[in-house]
Amino acid sequence: MKRYSSLIYVLILSFILTSCFDKRKPNYQYFPDMYEPVSYETYGEYDIFPNAQQALEPVKESISRGWLPYDYEDNAEGYDLAKADLTNPLPYTEENYNKGREMYDIYCATCHGGNGNGKGYLVEREKILGVPSYDDIGRAITEGSVYHVMYHGINTMGSYASQMSNEELWQVTHYVMTLKDLLEDKEQKEFVEDVENPVVR
Ligand code: HEC
Numbered sequence: 001m002k003r004y005s006s007l008i009y010v011l012i013l014s015f016i017l018t019s020c021f022d023k024r025k026p027n028y029q030y031f032p033d034m035y036e037p038v039s040y041e042t043y044g045e046y047d048i049f050p051n052a053q054q055a056l057e058p059v060k061e062s063i064s065r066g067w068l069p070y071d072y073e074d075n076a077e078g079y080d081l082a083k084a085d086l087t088n089p090l091p092y093t094e095e096n097y098n099k100g101r102e103m104y105d106i107y108c109a110t111c112h113g114g115n116g117n118g119k120g121y122l123v124e125r126e127k128i129l130g131v132p133s134y135d136d137i138g139r140a141i142t143e144g145s146v147y148h149v150m151y152h153g154i155n156t157m158g159s160y161a162s163q164m165s166n167e168e169l170w171q172v173t174h175y176v177m178t179l180k181d182l183l184e185d186k187e188q189k190e191f192v193e194d195v196e197n198p199v200v201r
Contacts, residue, residue, distance in 0.1 A: 040054045070151055072086065083142050083144050084142075090167070091197070093197075095194075109121075112134070118134075147170065150173070
């Protein structure tokens with residue numbers, strides 16, 4: 001009997017230690033700092049913050065990094081203002097022109113045609129109607145209006161603001177205005193020699 005007594009003690013002890021254990025409650029925490037961080041929990045509630053909310057809201061009227069608000073609204077008035085006042089902040093360098101052409105061929109040529117006459121692939125296959133030529137006198141597009149319609153879209157043409165950076169939108173604008181000149185039998189403007197682009201986010 002003596003041989004087994006220590007074993008029995010161990011069994012009784014382990015029964016006492018585990019019998020009251022409630023599986024639905026968190027277990028005993030050894031080194032609680034490992035589980036409960038000293039810093040604030042993301043999205044936790046702490047009285048020290050406004051509304052007891054750890055994730056602070058951005059300061060009113062702050063804007064995201066790398067993004068600038070565009071002041072011209074998506075309506076006829078905004079269009080007219082952009083058309084009259086807005087000019088291309090990028091110099092007419094060969095690089096800007098080439099980047100603009102690349103983007104144009106990807107995003108615009110399917111409807112507007114490689115030379116901007118409004119007879120792209122989708123128009124020829126009658127998938128979309130009413131695509132104007134860039135030398136359409138009634139529209140008399142300007143740098144500002146080209147940027148504006150790419151930014152907001154116009155009627156059946158969608159917006160490109162989420163697909164291209166602001167710099168790219170302005171590069172495409174240079175290219176579109178060049179196509180307009182060529183359609184009007186004008187000479188292409190001379191390139192400006194290697195100037196750095198200003199930051200246009
Ligand atoms: C899905 C076909 C389609 C694509 C792609 C497209 N457009 Fe258009 N675009 C149109 C149509 C249709 C109109 C005429 C909209 C209207 O005024 O009713 C138009 C109009 C325009 C105008 C004239 C707007 C004015 O001031 O009257 C410009 C400039 C223009 N697009 C530039 C672009 C550029 C730049 C791209 C590429 C970033 C592009 N479009 C991509 C269909 C397209």
